[in-house]
Structures are given as C-alpha cells and as structure tokens.
Amino acid sequence: MAVTGSERSRLRLVVVQALVFSLFATLFVRLYYLQVVGGEDYQAMAADQSVRDIVVQPQRGLIVDDQGRPLVANRTSWVISVDRNVLDKLTERQRTELVRRVSVVVEEEPADIEARLVTCGHEGSVRGTCWNGSPYQPVPVARDVPKEVALRVLEQPEDYPGVLAEQESVRAYPRPFGVNLAHVLGYLSPITEEEYDAAVAADDQSVNGASSVGRAGVEKQYDEWLRGLPGYRRVAVDSMGRVLGDDSVVEATPGDTLVTSIDARVQGVLERQLAERIRIQRQTVDPVTGRRYAADAGAAVVLEAKTGRVVAMASQPTYDPDVWVGGITTKELDHLYSEAAGTPLLSRATQGQFAPGSTWKPFMTAGALQNGYGTDTVLPCSSGFQVGNRVFKNYESGAYGNIGFAKALEVSCNTFFYRIGYNFWQKFGSDVDDVEARDPLVEEAKKFGFGSRTGIDIPGEAPGRIADRKWKRAYFESQKDYYCDLASKPQTPDTSDFVYKFAREFCIEGFAYRAGDAVNFAIGQGDTIVTPLQLARAYAALANGGTLWTPTIGKAIVSPEGEVLRRIQPRKAGSVEVPKQYLSYIDAALQGVTRQGTMAWKMGGFPLDDVTVRAKTGSAEVYGKQSTGWVASYTEDYVVVMMISQGGTGSGSTGDAVRKIWETLYGIEGEQVRPAKAAIPGTVQPRTLPTFTEDGAIVPPRPAGSAKGEDR
Known part of the structure; x- marks a missing residue:
C-alpha cells in the first residue's frame, strides 16, 4: 500500500520532534549535572580563577x-x-x-x-x-x-x-x-x-x-x-x-x-680613631722608603677580658651597609670585591691575616720561661745576630747590652729573642729533615690559640697560620712543581733576579726548616700570620689568668613580645697552662712598656696608677711592602688591639688611637678618671639586658657599676 505525501510529512515531523526532545533532554541532564551534581566543584574552580x-x-x-x-x-x-x-x-x-x-x-x-x-x-x-x-x-x-x-x-x-x-x-x-x-x-x-x-x-x-x-x-x-x-x-x-x-x-x-655585646658609643670611637689614623699615616713620610705610608688597611678590636665578648670591632676599608638594601648593582658588587678599592667586603679583624711582629713576644716569653729559661735570665741585646751568612738586625740596629725578659719586652729587643729561637732550634731541631722535631715556641703559640679559628659567632673567620716544620713541608710539596719548572727554564725579562734565584733555592731545599725560620718565628716574622681577633683573644688570656674564651657578639634572643628566648653565655675554649708566676712576670713587663718602654711616648699624662694599661707594640716587616704597625693592650677589664697594614711602627701608627679608646672606656679627661664619663655606664657592661616592653619598645638598663668583674 502506497504512502501518501501527507503521511511522509507527519513521519518527518515526528523524527524531528524526537530529535529535538533528545537534544533538550541531553542539555537538561548536562545542566543538572553541572549545576546540581558538580556545582560545588565548578564554583570552587571559578573562585580559584579570581583569587x-x-x-x-x-x-x-x-x-x-x-x-x-x-x-x-x-x-x-x-x-x-x-x-x-x-x-x-x-x-x-x-x-x-x-x-x-x-x-x-x-x-x-x-x-x-x-x-x-x-x-x-x-x-x-x-x-x-x-x-x-x-x-x-x-x-x-x-x-x-x-x-x-x-x-x-x-x-x-x-x-x-x-x-x-x-x-x-x-x-x-x-x-x-x-x-x-x-x-x-x-x-x-x-x-x-x-x-x-x-x-x-x-x-x-x-x-x-x-x-x-x-x-x-x-x-x-x-x-x-x-x-x-x-x-x-x-x-x-x-x-x-x-x-x-x-x-x-x-x-x-x-x-x-x-x-x-657591641656598645655603639665605643664602636663609634673605635671606627673614627682607626679611620683617622689611616688618614694621618697616608700623609706621613716613611723614613725607610722615603715615600708616604700606603696605610692600605687596618683593624681594631675591643674585647671583655673576662668573658671574650666583643665590645667593638672595626675594619678598614669598609662600605655602606645600605648598599645591599633593595638589591645591589653589578658595579657596586664589583667595587666591594675590587683589589684596587682595597676589597672593602673583607673584614680585616676576622679575615685579614698579618705577621704579628713584636706583639708575638709575650707568648714566646711564656714558652721560654717554661722550657729552661728563668726570670733571672740575662742575654745580650746586640745590634745584630748572625745566623749562617746572614745578620738578623735589631730595630734601627739598636743595642741595650745584657738584659732580661722584662727589659727585652719593654724595648722590644729582637736579638734577645733571636737567641732564644736559635737555641731551641739547635737543641731540638737542627736536623732540617725532621718534621717531628720539638719546638717549645711553636707549642706555646698553639696553646694560646694561634693557627686555628677562635669560633666567633660570625661566619667566614680565617684560621691564621703557624709556619712550623709541618707547614713548611706541606707548602713545599704543594709548590715544588711550579718553582722547579720555573728554575729549569732560562730566565726571561719578565722574571726578576730575586724570583729566579728564589725558585732555584726553593726547588732544591724549600722543605728545610732552618735556623733562619726559627729566629724569625721567635719575633713574629716570616710566614706566621694571625688575625687581629686571634691576637686580642690571646692577650685576653694574659689579662684574665690563662682562660681562652670563644669571642661572642650575640648576647640574647628576645621575642617580639619581650620574652627572653635564649641567653648566649660566654664559652670557654680552653685554658693556657702557664704558671701564675710567669703570667704575673709578663704582666709586670707589659706595664713597663707603657711606662718607660716603646709605648711610653704615647702615654704621657695618662693616669696609669688608676687605670693600669699593659701593652706591646709591634712593627712587622713584609717583603716588598712597608711595615705593619700593631699595638696590643689590656687592663683587667678590656683588651684593645689595633693594627694598620703598611702604616709604620706600632706606637707611631696606632698609639694615639689606642690611648683615645682607653680614655673613652674609662671616662678619662686629662689626668683624671671620671667614671660617670665612661662610655658604658658602670665602666663595664651590665649583667642585665635591656628591657623590652610588650609593644616592642626598648628600655635601656640602669647603670650597674656593681657588675664590674662578674661573668656576664
């Protein structure tokens, strides 16, 4: 039976209606799923896109x-x-x-x-x-x-x-x-x-x-x-x-x-005095070279003698700490590392390493007194002392006749200590191949903490160096290939006579620890180097009776609400086993340095009877450079050490500055001691901390003169 046209039209309409209905049904199901079933998830995703x-x-x-x-x-x-x-x-x-x-x-x-x-x-x-x-x-x-x-x-x-x-x-x-x-x-x-x-x-x-x-x-x-x-x-x-x-x-x-433990008032004086002395020395003519002192760097340290706390510490050249705020430019960073600018980023107090010169002699005295010498020992202080074919001279070839240790420290006699170093070398170590040979002076230097880091609570500290037999042998092994290769080739115009001669000698016997090494060690010359902080800590041990403290800057951690979370107590690093009678003898000799010795000309009118300052000056000679000047000094409360590289003699370069720092610490005006004028109320730091209120405000501690001498 044939299908009429009208029936075909109705069939198409039904199909279209079914298709539209299925599309609407699918859309409804999808909308239901999105809005009801998965609505919360999609709402969260939408929110995340706008948050x-x-x-x-x-x-x-x-x-x-x-x-x-x-x-x-x-x-x-x-x-x-x-x-x-x-x-x-x-x-x-x-x-x-x-x-x-x-x-x-x-x-x-x-x-x-x-x-x-x-x-x-x-x-x-x-x-x-x-x-x-x-x-x-x-x-x-x-x-x-x-x-x-x-x-x-x-x-x-x-x-x-x-x-x-x-x-x-x-x-x-x-x-x-x-x-x-x-x-x-x-x-x-x-x-x-x-x-x-x-x-x-x-x-x-x-x-x-x-x-x-x-x-x-x-x-x-x-x-x-x-x-x-x-x-x-x-x-x-x-x-x-x-x-x-x-x-x-x-x-x-x-x-x-x-x-x-830093005191800003003392720190300010320390920084200004160091910078001023460098400026003055740069305008002063060196009588040895005939040109002005380079005075290229310097450092100064003030320690509490009985605790090792750092009261002030400065280094030159320095830089503006603001340079790091907001990001540092490449140009600024290059300047901080620039040798032409003096490498301002390097802290000379903890990272600078220098020959200690005559500031070394008190420790050599301690070593000698415990190894055969006595307080009654008398040795010639001649103008020179011959070792092999070389004459080791006294400063400006001065001579003081036969003297003891005290006078040798007062006048800083090199030849006196040359004789001691040479005697120990002959007695224990004349065999240059024996790296295990005993050396009482080296042993004593290590007891006082030299050659190792002090452990101060700032990173990057340098260890210094004790140039003993083992060090010299290790250095020879590390460098012999270079120098032997240099010595084996014909000398070129770029190689000086000195360098070529040194290379030949080093290649043959650079390992040998000779008498010249021993006598140089006895006066703080040669390859031995120290940091100013190491020297300050060792002098603190002389001041406090033999305790080596680990220097500290941090004193306490306090929460924003004013609660003390942690007290950072002073830490003992060890004890220097030197009999008290020898420490007392050295102490008296160093008092003589400020009264009639090499520092006396800078201490005229200073009330030494009220504030007894002990000191040792030093002028370390460095090949190809001008002398490094040192003054290391102490009282029963503090240690003050200052040095200027290529600055001349110790007292001549830093003596005035060291005196000014002592006047600041004790409130000295003219020849009078005025405790009320002391930089730190009570003269020494109080045991108490500043008071912190709940809103973060800081109330300074009250003066605490009674805290003097106590562990803090």
Missing part, C-alpha cells in the same frame, strides 16, 4: 647593642611588582608595551624587567636575577622606588594592568653615634634556588621563594631567629589582575630581636 595567594613577608628582627640602641631596624619601602597571570593574557604587542611603560617609570631597561620575570630554572633564566618564588605571586621588578613612582602606578591602573605598587619592610641602619659596623652586621640577599629547594625538602616554612636571607655577619649567624615566619593573603582579583579585596589573611610572625 590569588600572596606571600606576606615577615618583618625581620631587630639587632641592638648592649644598651638596647638599634643597630639594624626596619623601614617601609615601595616595591613595584608584575602579575604574570595578567601578563600572559596580553598580546605580544600589549605585553611589550606594558613592560616598556614599567621600565620607564622605574628607570630600568626593558630587558632587565623581562629577566626578572623569568622563573629560575626555566629557559633564559639568569642566576641571581630570575624569579625564585611562587608562579602565582606577583614578581617584584623594582624595589625601594620613590613614593611618587608608586602613586603613579596606583593612580593609573588602566595604563598598568597587572602591575602592583605595595609597601614592604626592608633593612634600615639608624647608626647610633655614627657607627658603620658593616662587617659585623652583615647583609641580606635573595634566597637561591638551591637554598629554597633544600628548605622545601626540609619542610622549613620560615622561608619562601621571595625571602631574603643573611649572607654575612650576625645577619647570617642568627638568620634562623631573625627571619620570622611569612604570612599569606588571599585576594580577589578581576580579569585584569586588579585587587578587589581580601579573601582571607594569615598574619606574618615578626622575627626575634638579637641583643649584641
């Missing part, structure tokens, strides 16, 4: 001196950041234009801005410049910008989509009494990729990819306490990355405060 997690960096803890004066504080700084999520939505042309606008407003090159936007580890990333933080965190491209720049960005958001201007906390240096203290305080720089990965692996939540961490000084040593804990802020943003409001906030926890 950003921003790390809130904590305010770093303060660093204060013994009286509570801030040495390092914080200030607010404007930072310009770019949200890469917004940047990625722009066309290439729009992105280029936005980066150009940002570069103009912050006065940077567009390429530099682009380099900071690249995630570390990705293609094109530059170490030290790339972004090491969260991919969802706005990337800082300019720090410490002027307020007007930040306001320009804030007031013209349509011209700077995805660009934020916010305030952050950065380091500030109040400089009480004008102190610099750069080498003690240290500096901060952004966390490296390796450090961040290690922190993540260790589940250390105190740092994040945008953190700055301590790199030197107490900033590095106590970084764990100072850094605090970051907070987190979830903010709602629109499609252009503009912040609409806070979604939730987890407050950052500020870092703890570090109380140090």
Whole structure:
C-alpha cells in the first residue's frame, strides 16, 4: 500500500520532534549535572580563577647593642611588582608595551624587567636575577622606588594592568653615634634556588621563594631567629589582575630581636680613631722608603677580658651597609670585591691575616720561661745576630747590652729573642729533615690559640697560620712543581733576579726548616700570620689568668613580645697552662712598656696608677711592602688591639688611637678618671639586658657599676 505525501510529512515531523526532545533532554541532564551534581566543584574552580595567594613577608628582627640602641631596624619601602597571570593574557604587542611603560617609570631597561620575570630554572633564566618564588605571586621588578613612582602606578591602573605598587619592610641602619659596623652586621640577599629547594625538602616554612636571607655577619649567624615566619593573603582579583579585596589573611610572625655585646658609643670611637689614623699615616713620610705610608688597611678590636665578648670591632676599608638594601648593582658588587678599592667586603679583624711582629713576644716569653729559661735570665741585646751568612738586625740596629725578659719586652729587643729561637732550634731541631722535631715556641703559640679559628659567632673567620716544620713541608710539596719548572727554564725579562734565584733555592731545599725560620718565628716574622681577633683573644688570656674564651657578639634572643628566648653565655675554649708566676712576670713587663718602654711616648699624662694599661707594640716587616704597625693592650677589664697594614711602627701608627679608646672606656679627661664619663655606664657592661616592653619598645638598663668583674 502506497504512502501518501501527507503521511511522509507527519513521519518527518515526528523524527524531528524526537530529535529535538533528545537534544533538550541531553542539555537538561548536562545542566543538572553541572549545576546540581558538580556545582560545588565548578564554583570552587571559578573562585580559584579570581583569587590569588600572596606571600606576606615577615618583618625581620631587630639587632641592638648592649644598651638596647638599634643597630639594624626596619623601614617601609615601595616595591613595584608584575602579575604574570595578567601578563600572559596580553598580546605580544600589549605585553611589550606594558613592560616598556614599567621600565620607564622605574628607570630600568626593558630587558632587565623581562629577566626578572623569568622563573629560575626555566629557559633564559639568569642566576641571581630570575624569579625564585611562587608562579602565582606577583614578581617584584623594582624595589625601594620613590613614593611618587608608586602613586603613579596606583593612580593609573588602566595604563598598568597587572602591575602592583605595595609597601614592604626592608633593612634600615639608624647608626647610633655614627657607627658603620658593616662587617659585623652583615647583609641580606635573595634566597637561591638551591637554598629554597633544600628548605622545601626540609619542610622549613620560615622561608619562601621571595625571602631574603643573611649572607654575612650576625645577619647570617642568627638568620634562623631573625627571619620570622611569612604570612599569606588571599585576594580577589578581576580579569585584569586588579585587587578587589581580601579573601582571607594569615598574619606574618615578626622575627626575634638579637641583643649584641657591641656598645655603639665605643664602636663609634673605635671606627673614627682607626679611620683617622689611616688618614694621618697616608700623609706621613716613611723614613725607610722615603715615600708616604700606603696605610692600605687596618683593624681594631675591643674585647671583655673576662668573658671574650666583643665590645667593638672595626675594619678598614669598609662600605655602606645600605648598599645591599633593595638589591645591589653589578658595579657596586664589583667595587666591594675590587683589589684596587682595597676589597672593602673583607673584614680585616676576622679575615685579614698579618705577621704579628713584636706583639708575638709575650707568648714566646711564656714558652721560654717554661722550657729552661728563668726570670733571672740575662742575654745580650746586640745590634745584630748572625745566623749562617746572614745578620738578623735589631730595630734601627739598636743595642741595650745584657738584659732580661722584662727589659727585652719593654724595648722590644729582637736579638734577645733571636737567641732564644736559635737555641731551641739547635737543641731540638737542627736536623732540617725532621718534621717531628720539638719546638717549645711553636707549642706555646698553639696553646694560646694561634693557627686555628677562635669560633666567633660570625661566619667566614680565617684560621691564621703557624709556619712550623709541618707547614713548611706541606707548602713545599704543594709548590715544588711550579718553582722547579720555573728554575729549569732560562730566565726571561719578565722574571726578576730575586724570583729566579728564589725558585732555584726553593726547588732544591724549600722543605728545610732552618735556623733562619726559627729566629724569625721567635719575633713574629716570616710566614706566621694571625688575625687581629686571634691576637686580642690571646692577650685576653694574659689579662684574665690563662682562660681562652670563644669571642661572642650575640648576647640574647628576645621575642617580639619581650620574652627572653635564649641567653648566649660566654664559652670557654680552653685554658693556657702557664704558671701564675710567669703570667704575673709578663704582666709586670707589659706595664713597663707603657711606662718607660716603646709605648711610653704615647702615654704621657695618662693616669696609669688608676687605670693600669699593659701593652706591646709591634712593627712587622713584609717583603716588598712597608711595615705593619700593631699595638696590643689590656687592663683587667678590656683588651684593645689595633693594627694598620703598611702604616709604620706600632706606637707611631696606632698609639694615639689606642690611648683615645682607653680614655673613652674609662671616662678619662686629662689626668683624671671620671667614671660617670665612661662610655658604658658602670665602666663595664651590665649583667642585665635591656628591657623590652610588650609593644616592642626598648628600655635601656640602669647603670650597674656593681657588675664590674662578674661573668656576664
């Protein structure tokens, strides 16, 4: 039976109706699934697309001196950041234009801005410049910008989509009494990729990819306490990355405060005196060379004799610690490492290594008195002392006849100590091949801590060097190939006669510890080197009866609420086993140095009967350079050591400065001691800490004269 046209039309309509119904049914089911079954999930996903997690960096803890004066504080700084999520939505042309606008407003090159936007580890990333933080965190491209720049960005958001201007906390240096203290305080720089990965692996939540961490000084040593804990802020943003409001906030926890043993008033005087003496010596003609002293570097240290606490420490040349705030330029960094500028980043007090010269002699005296010599020993102080075919001379070829140890220390007689060093070499070590030969003077130097680090609580300390037989043999083994190769070739115009001759001699017998090495060691010359801090600690042992303290700068850790979390107690590193009668004898001899010896001409009118200063001067000769001048001095309370490289004689270069520091410590005016004028109330540091209130304010401690002499 044939189907009519009308029936075919109705059939098509039914099919279409069925198809439309199935489409609507499918759409309804899908809408039901999206809105009812999966509605919460999709709502959360939509919310996530409009919310950003921003790390809130904590305010770093303060660093204060013994009286509570801030040495390092914080200030607010404007930072310009770019949200890469917004940047990625722009066309290439729009992105280029936005980066150009940002570069103009912050006065940077567009390429530099682009380099900071690249995630570390990705293609094109530059170490030290790339972004090491969260991919969802706005990337800082300019720090410490002027307020007007930040306001320009804030007031013209349509011209700077995805660009934020916010305030952050950065380091500030109040400089009480004008102190610099750069080498003690240290500096901060952004966390490296390796450090961040290690922190993540260790589940250390105190740092994040945008953190700055301590790199030197107490900033590095106590970084764990100072850094605090970051907070987190979830903010709602629109499609252009503009912040609409806070979604939730987890407050950052500020870092703890570090109380140090540094006294800002003493530190200020120490720094000014060191800088002034270097300036004066550079204008003074060296009678030996006929030219002005180079006075290229210097250092000074003040220690508490009974605890080893560092009261003040300075190094020249130095630098402005503000140079690290907001990021350091390549030019500035090159200057800090520049030898032409004197390598300002190097702390001469803890990292500088110099021949100690005659400041070495008290320790040689202690060694001699315990090994066959006596306080009644008398030896010639002749103008020269011959060893083999060489005459080792006294300073300016002076001669004082037959004298004892006390007089030898007073007048700093070299030939007296040459004889002692030579005698021990003949007695114990004339066999130059015997690296195990005994040397009482070397043994004594090691007892006083020379040749090893003091353990001070700032990183990067140098160990110094005791140039004994084992060291000389090891040095020969490490250098013989170079010098033997040089000696085997014909001399060239580039090689001086001295270098060529030295290479030949070194190749043949550079391992030999000869009599000349022994006599040089006895007066602090030759290859033996010390740091100013090592020398200060050893003199503290003379002052306190033989205890070697580990020098410390940190005194206590205090929470932002004022709770003392940790007291950093002085630590004994060991004892110097020298009989008391010998220490007393050396002490009396060093008193003679300031009264009638080599330091006396700088101490005229000083009230030595009230403040008994012991001292030893030193002038260390360095081949090809001018002498390094030293003064090491102490009382029962403090040790003061100062040195100037290529500065001339010890008392001539630093004597006036050392005297001024003693006057500051004890409040001396003219010939009168006025305790009320002392730099530190009570003359010595109090046992108590500054008082911290709950709002973070600091109340200095009361004067505590009764604390004198107690362990603090």
